């Protein structure tokens with residue numbers, strides 16, 4: 001179903017004209033309300049009047065995670081505090097979270113975008129949707145929730161984690177749609193299968209995102225659960241789930257171009273790349289009030305397709321993600337940077353800066369082990385000392401990452417050392433293809 005035909009199926013000429021108008025307005029707004037952008041533009045000799053259409057976007061400065069960090073927490077807000085109604089956040093490289101702030105209108109537009117995504121998968125007001133993304137600072141729970149309510153569906157705000165309860169409610173309440181990470185859905189599917197409950201569920205659709213996943217995973221969940229599964233993309237800085245989804249033709253994620261202007265750049269030269277070429281996805285928010293971002297570098301590697309889709313929508317489509325330009329890992333839907341682990345280890349006596357993160361997927365659940373070299377003496381001391389240190393590291397990492405980590409202590413020089421760039425991650429999941 002198409003939720004907002006006038007926007008989703010606009011002719012490209014009309015869309016480009018609308019984007020140009022909105023771009024000029026947003027540039028004017030940040031110039032006058034965000035000192036950081038004003039200074040950046042002044043340094044470049046740029047004035048708002050220089051931006052008259054999307055062909056001028058290349059003149060604008062980029063925004064990076066480092067810029068958000070410098071302005072943490074509210075330095076990039078473009079409205080007074082009294083107009084802000086929501087904060088979300090997710091992990092950043094240095095442990096300082098990436099923070100986004102929203103006005104009431106931002107929340108409404110985000111709900112509209114999420115509703116378009118859910119409708120694209122077939123969800124209507126007659127559906128019962130279980131939201132299995134985490135609620136809280138993470139955008140997944142509330143983003144999917146508001147989108148589903150906007151659509152008029154009946155929402156069960158489950159959050160992630162309690163699989164037994166989720167399954168019971170799925171059966172008792174005739175849940176037809178689930179929104180959660182793809183790895184969690186596969187885990188739920190296996191539990192349903194083990195318990196012989198697949199025949200008892202009424203599930204029709206799954207809206208999965210927040211982490212990369214493959215066609216094989218889609219096939220597996222569709223086969224096991226007899227459903228249709230859709231991919232949803234988003235990021236805290238832009239608005240959370242709802243930046244785009246795939247339609248029934250699974251030929252890329254339709255990005256809501258009336259609100260988000262996408263570009264692909266070469267991450268090294270920072271020059272725009274033509275349609276079809278793979279590079280870093282860059283997004284300019286065209287309608288955000290709370291924290292509009294100019295040319296935000298997502299660090300996600302992909303390409304864009306502009307041909308009209310068979311579904312009738314005219315928006316550009318984000319193609320399969322090929323990886324990231326940084327070393328961010330997404331484990332059970334949570335963003336993890338090796339630097340966060342390093343920083344936590346450095347605060348613990350007895351550990352060395354040599355560690356290896358080993359990620360795998362067993363029974364459709366991410367496993368996450370951190371191997372740490374510790375000083376020789378621990379291996380000659382009582383076992384109790386080793387156990388104590390293991391526990392300390394486990395607890396520190398849990399606080400730093402918000403995840404349970406398996407910790408394995410190893411002897412000095414047990415891990416590969418290098419004079420150059422040491423490899424700190426072994427990811428056996430092969431999620432980007």
Ligand code: DLL
Pocket residue numbers: 090091133139140208209210211212213231232233234235236237240241242298300321324330335
């Ligand atoms: O993961 C927002 C979200 C919640 C999206 C629920 C979809 C569903 P962050 O925690 O800020 O926000 O992480 C954003 O996750 O830059 C991508 O690297 C990755 N990501 C998100 N969706 C997808 C997807 C949420 N469908 C980062 N496929 C992004 C691949 C994804 N990667």
